[in-house]
Amino acid sequence: MSDAAPGHMPPVAPVTRQIDQALVDRYAAAARDPNPIHRDTVEAREGPYGRPIAHGMLVLALVSQMMTEAFGESWAATGQLAVRWRAPAIPPVAVTAAATPAQHADGRLRYSVRCTAADGELLLDGSASLRLA
Amino acid sequence: MSEKRDFFDLERGQVLGPYPARLDSDHARAYLDATAATATDGSPDRWLPPLQLGALLVGVLIDAIEIPPGLLHTGQSFEFLRPVAPGTELTAELTVAQVAERRGLRLGTVDLELRDAEGACAVGRASVLAPLPSAGGGPA
Numbered sequence: 001m002s003d004a005a006p007g008h009m010p011p012v013a014p015v016t017r018q019i020d021q022a023l024v025d026r027y028a029a030a031a032r033d034p035n036p037i038h039r040d041t042v043e044a045r046e047g048p049y050g051r052p053i054a055h056g057m058l059v060l061a062l063v064s065q066m067m068t069e070a071f072g073e074s075w076a077a078t079g080q081l082a083v084r085w086r087a088p089a090i091p092p093v094a095v096t097a098a099a100t101p102a103q104h105a106d107g108r109l110r111y112s113v114r115c116t117a118a119d120g121e122l123l124l125d126g127s128a129s130l131r132l133a
Numbered sequence: 134m135s136e137k138r139d140f141f142d143l144e145r146g147q148v149l150g151p152y153p154a155r156l157d158s159d160h161a162r163a164y165l166d167a168t169a170a171t172a173t174d175g176s177p178d179r180w181l182p183p184l185q186l187g188a189l190l191v192g193v194l195i196d197a198i199e200i201p202p203g204l205l206h207t208g209q210s211f212e213f214l215r216p217v218a219p220g221t222e223l224t225a226e227l228t229v230a231q232v233a234e235r236r237g238l239r240l241g242t243v244d245l246e247l248r249d250a251e252g253a254c255a256v257g258r259a260s261v262l263a264p265l266p267s268a269g270g271g272p273a
Contacts, residue, residue, distance in 0.1 A: 017169040030160075030167035031188050033195055035204075043202075056206050057188050061168035064184035068173050073216055076176065076183045082210040084260075 006101035009109050014098040015066040019054050021091045027058045053088035059124055062097035063113050067128055070099075074133050083113070083126030094118040099128060107131050137199045140263060141239055143229045149197045150226040154189055154247075156181055158219040164188065180216035186255040187211045190245040193225040194259055201263045208260035217254050224248045230258065238262050 017023075021040070028038050036043035037053060044052040060083060067075045089095055096118075099111035110129035116122055138149065156164075161177030164170075164185045176182055187209070217223070224247070231242040245257040 019169075023167065023169055026163075026167040030163045032192050035195070035200060056209070057184070057191055058168060060209065061170065061184050061188075064182065064187075065168065065170045068170075068176065068182065072173060073175055073180065076180050076213055076216040079183055079213040080211070081184075081187075082208075084208040085206065 006103060009101035009104050009111075010070065011101075012066060012070040012099035012111060014096050015062050015069065016094055016096040017062055018094050019058065019089055019091050021052060024052060024054050024058065024091055027055055031055065031057065033057075049088060049090055051090060053090055054093075056085045056088075056124070059085070059089050059095055059115050062095060062115055063099075063124070063128060066097045066099060066113075067111075067130065071130055071132070075130050077133070078131040080129045081113075081126065083124050085124050086122045087117075089115075089117065089123050095123065102127065138197060140198050140201050140204065140241065140261075141266065143198070143232055143241055143243075145229055145232055147229040148226065149228075150193070151224045151248075152193050152197075152226070154193070154223045154225050155221070156185060156189060156217075156219060156223070161185060161219055175216075177219060179218060181219055183213040183216075183255070184211070186213065186217060186247055187245075187257055189223070190225055190227075190247055190255065190257055191259060194227055194243060194245065197227060201266075204261055204263040206259065206261050209257065211255060211257040214254050214256070215251075217249060221249050223254075234265065237265050237267075239265050 102112045103110040113128045115124040228244040230244045233240045240262045247255040
């Protein structure tokens, strides 16, 4: 693909997942993350949110899943991500990852990405880019 | 994993690791299940979910340092350099890129690198912060 305006970049379909405590618990086990703020613990209940929060990397996983569904192995071979977390995802919450075409330069497609809660709260934003094979 | 390092004692340029690691197909399926993701053409049978490599690196970081109360993971970047097949022997290494103290907070950025037999296959940078113990140390 030759360089083109963002409007001519391939669209990326958003991904929505329900993040509940069971999913957070499974992620804690799979990622071997012992941080008690993600589980039903005294630390979580006495923390700033009064309850467990989802792992930031679990929220970010929706972005990578979205890019994998759109670009397959090209994402695994050339993908780049840079994000900042803006607010915690507090289960149960439906989280949507979305991408907006931002730039196509030097053969690289760059999208602005964000994850939002069902009430519209911004959880994460940043960029994702890749080079198509 | 060797003894954990105190987050507040990390110094710029300090190297943590290398740590051997390996993710097989069962790990990949558990990761997909734990992220409510679906398998795609080629993944996880031929190549691991890319962010699972990132999660592995963050996991190594969590294992390498003593997590202080209130630690927040505020930012993250990753670059995936090639697909990685399940069962590949990997090595993770962490390098403290920056530390600073500001307004009662200790800020740290750590470079993350995952290598296979060909060299780096995924790299990244994690940004974290935690309240200084003298600032009260409660959860941020």
